[in-house]
Structures are given as structure tokens and as C-alpha cells.
Amino acid sequence: MEAVLEVQDLTKSYGGSQALKGLTFSVRQGACFGLLGPNGAGKSTTMKIITGIVEADGGSVRILGKSIKKDGRQVRKFVGYVPQNITLYEKLSARDNLAFFGQMYGLQSKELDFRIDEVLQQIGLFNRQREPVEKFSGGMKRRVNIAVAMLHRPKLLILDEPTVGIDPQSRNHIFELINSLKEEGVTVVYSTHYMEEVEALCDDVAIVDHGDLIAHGSLADVLSRFGHSVVYVESPGFEALVPEVMGGSVSRQGAGWIIDCESPVNTMKGILDLAAARSVEISTMGIRRPSLESVFLSLTGTSLRD
Amino acid sequence: MASIIRKELKLLIKGKGNFFFLILMPMLFIALFGAVFSGLGNSTVAIDYVNQDNTALTRTFLHDVGSIKGFALQEEPASSLASQIQKVKDGKTASLLVIPKGFGARLESGDGSAALRLYVDPTSDSVSGPIESALNGVANAYRMKRIASVLVAAGRSPNQIGQILRSPIAIHTVSVSGSGMTMLDQVVPGYTVMFVFFIILSMMRSFLGEKESGMLSRLRTTSLRPWHYLIGMWIPAIIAVLIQCVILLAFGHFVFGIHLGDLTAIALLVISLAICGTGIGLAISLLVRGENQGRGITMLIAMGGAALGGLWVPSQLMPPIVQTIGRFTPQYWAQQGFQDVMLRGGHVGSTWQMMAVLLAFRVIGLMVALLRFRSFMRTATN
Incomplete structure (x- = not known):
């Protein structure tokens, strides 16, 4: 499928520190692309270069085949950017904010009014459109913050940590919004700290650490390449069997045990045989698929939220 | 660009601090100083005196002193002389005129000078100085009378006496402006001009606020052209200053009755001033690295310019070096322009130089x- 966004050998330094060390990845049309990395990994810098806010030292960014450097103004018409900070005029109403940004994106009169009504419905704030933004909750502000970038029907929507510090209701609204945009064929680049959000929303992921790309591909591909499944067992007498479990390391997790192994099916078979031989009852047993959290941990040696 | 202008105007209106700083505070200043100075033209300097002589000649003398325009006599009891002198020492009274016993008799005899004592507080020159001049004037008039009586006794005709006593220098005061100047003519345009430059604070807060909040970087991801942004942020500031000046000058006119003169010339001056103040505001907003730095520079421009440019006291009353420095401030030219139209009946033709500067x-x-x-x-x- 055609790539909407192509990032090639992107480099950027701030003073003596290199924020990006030749980042290369692409985002296919209609995909939701998760950009993952701990604080200071280079995610925001990458996003700001893609949107033209920051100039790269080297490399190139092409959106829909056009260079952000040479055709910036033209490219910006197709891109919607949701910054990490809520950048709205607090004294103005939600509608006034949307009207202002809509005009900044080149929308006029009836089309603008129509789109404002439409996005207000989408974010569930149509009935509160006349209220000043300063009276909104953090989650509601986040929703307006996203709505601003949707007004001009961008082909590529870039969201930088859009769900930081919000309530579950607003988070669900945002998830629904992103899913509906995906259905409309909008390509989404989504940066977050929350692994479960990426797993719920994204088709493809890139993991960035210290300005390097350390993993890139479809979510399933990255999970299978860099993570592995584990066996989960719940049994009252399992502790006696632990020294005899073969093929993996065993650790406690909640009410049960986790066996980290290369071949989960063979390990499960071995445990069942062992339990039968020792007359130990197994109440629950299953294979758990790898999580992004574990992938990230294995790739970087650190938790994403550290 | 129109969207940015509309947005900025809405934010200016909704920002309660802006209304206070740009409109309410200057009105309060004008009202305060206007009320203080509006009666200054009729105010008098009090001459405290103790009369230890109390003869008919002394009373005549006091009548002559009390007749001088701008001075009023205030008698203190002769018994409290020591405490009255102490008051001068303590700075509670600027001066005390003491008419000693025998003053009238000495004046009548013409034998030498009849001495008066004027106790003065050296720190109150501005009050005691005019009193001393007034007393010297009366003393001089008495001297002239004595010379005249000697000349009469010598058989000179009134014409001859008149010629002898005529001063070799004659001063003819000719008022060249359309109307007399009061402190209100200084205060109203002065504070209007001074507070115009406070728009720099609002502009700086807008620019820096948008930059620091990430709003500007977000706007850079839209189709907005940079120069549209610049002009879009500038024009609302100009409009705000125009409204500010109209309100303040109208306030001065309707509340304190100051004469505005040629309204076309005033309007052009206001437009020039608005463009000038906001142009400087634009430069400061884009130059400073933070709000604190900007606030310091704004205060320096607004208050320093007001002091040097003759907004608080007429430029002519300041030392020559300060007057020269003042000419390098926009406030000076704005104030000169306003006063030219308001006081000297100036029109567009006579204020073009101020507008050009x-x-x-x-x-x-x-x-x-x-x-x-x-x-x-x-x-x-x-």
C-alpha cells in the first residue's frame, strides 16, 4: 500500500546532544501508526519535524510524496497536528476556537460552519459549544484540541500524547474518534506512553529510544519478532513442582505462576505430565501472548513509563 | 489575517486586565490629577504673619501685600511667635513674616529702613521664594513713593517725576496662544500619551504567551502565512490604542472641559501615536527573551519617556539637557502635537512635523x- 509518510535518515541535534540519529520509517495509507518511546527518546522531535515546526539537520520527510521542506505550505493542507499541550484560547468558546483554527486551515463560511457542527458532534460537545474553553474539564479540552486538527479533513493526523491526564469517558471518546477516522481512511500517527492504547488502536508501530529506531513494523510482527508468549498456571500445589519445570524460568504473578519459555505448547505438556505424576491439581492453564510492555522491556531494558 | 484580528480583539475585550490597564487606570489618573490641579489657577499662596506693631501704617502695608494677586495673608497671634518660628524650623510652615514693634513709626519717619523679618524654611524655596519676591515688590513700591515725595518737595512736576521714576526696561506680556494653559491641558494629553505605551505590555504578553504555550508552533502547522500573523497581531493593538485615546480625550473634554481644538488634527495625531506605540510594542515583543525582561523595558520606555518627554511637567520647566534628551522620545512629540492643537489652535499643517517624527x-x-x-x-x- 502507498506510504503517506516517509521519513528517511532523519537527524537532529540540540547543542551537543543528538536527539535523532538517522531515523527511517514509513507509514502506510489508512494505518494507525504508533510511535513509542520513553521521555527524551525523540518522539516529539520527530513529530515536530514531520509537521514543519522544527527543521531537521539531515534526512528528509515526504508526505503524500511531497517534501515537507520544499512544499511545506502545500503539504500542511493535508496534515492535522495535535500537540501534546492543550493549545486553545481559554477565554474563547469551543466554537470560536474551532472557527479560528478552521479559518487558519483555509475553511470559509458555510463549509466552516458545517465542519464545526460535524466535529462538535463527533467529540460529543455540540451542546456546550458556546461555553468558554476555560470552563471545560481536562478531557473535554483534549477533545477540542483534537477536533481543531480534524476540521480541514486532513489525510494525515498526527497526535502527540493526546490522552495525557484525562478521564475514562474522554479517553473512550478519543478512541472512538480515532477509530472512526481510520474507517474514513485517515492515516494516524499516534505517540503515547500507554502501551494498551497502542495495542487497542494501532496497526503498525515504531519504537524509538535515544534517537534510534529499535523496532518497526506491524504490531503483530513486532510482537512476534521481539516478544514471546508465556505460560500461565494456577494451581494450589504448583510450588512443589517449580524445581522440576523444564524449558523456562518460573516466577510468581498474582494468584498464579508465569513460565517464560521458548516453546509454550511443549512446556504446557510437560507441566501437565508432571502434575499428573505428582497428583497436583491444575485449576487454570493457558498461553499468554506477548505484550508491547514486555517487548519494550526486552529491547530497551527499561519500562516505557520510567 | 482577518481571523487573527478578530481573535485578538475578542481576547483583548475578554481580558479584564487589559480594560483596567489601558482604560480604567489612565482615567483614574486623569481624574485624580485633574481634580487636584483643576483649581490650581485660582489657588493662592498663604503668607503667615505676626503683627507686633499694629499701627495704621502697618495695616496699610499689610493691605498692600494682601492685594497682590495669588497671595493671601494669614495672621498668627503675636503671643505665639516662638512656636510659629518653631513651626518654620520643623518644616510645617514655609515662612513667617514678622512685623516688629516700631515698624510703622520707622516707616513714617523715613529715617533709614523699617525692617521686617521673614523666617523661611530653606527646603521650601518654591513657596518662600515667591513670598520674598512679593515683599520686595511692595518694599520697592514704598521706595518709589518716598523718592516721589522727595522730588515733589524739590519742586519737580508730576511729568518730570513720572519720567525719573519710569523703569528703563518695560515688559509687555503678550499671550500668543488661543487660550491660557492650565494643568489639565498638561495632564489629559500627558496621561493619554503615557498610557498608550502600556499597550506594549499587552502585545508582549500576547506574543510571548502564544510562543510559550505552543500556540504559535501549532499555528505554524496550518496554512497561515507568517506576515499575516504579524500584521494580524499588530492591527488589534492599533485599534485598542485608538479606542483608548478616544475615550481618554473624550473623558478630559466632557468631564474636565479641556479644549480639544481641530479634531482632524487630533485624530491624525492619535493615529500616528497608535501606530508609533504599537510599532515599538511589536519590536519589544519580538526582541525580549521573557516577560520580566519585557516588563522592565516597557516601564523604562513608558515611564522614562513620560518623564523626559514632558508628560508629567511641561518640558520647558526642565533643565536644558533633559529637554534635549526628551526630544529623542516619541512622547515629547506626541505631547507637543496635542498641545499645539489644543492650546495654540494648531491644525494638520502645523503638526505634520510631530506626526512625521x-x-x-x-x-x-x-x-x-x-x-x-x-x-x-x-x-x-x-
């Missing part, structure tokens, strides 16, 4: 702003 300041401000604008936008990366 104000517009020159605007050009300088705009050039600095344009030089800094690219860097300002490039560093908006929050």
Missing part, C-alpha cells in the same frame, strides 16, 4: 520587528 519611530520599531520576526517564529517550537 512619530511615524519615524514606528518605522524604526517595524524594522527591528521584521529583523527579529524570522528568528522569533523559528524558535517557536514548544
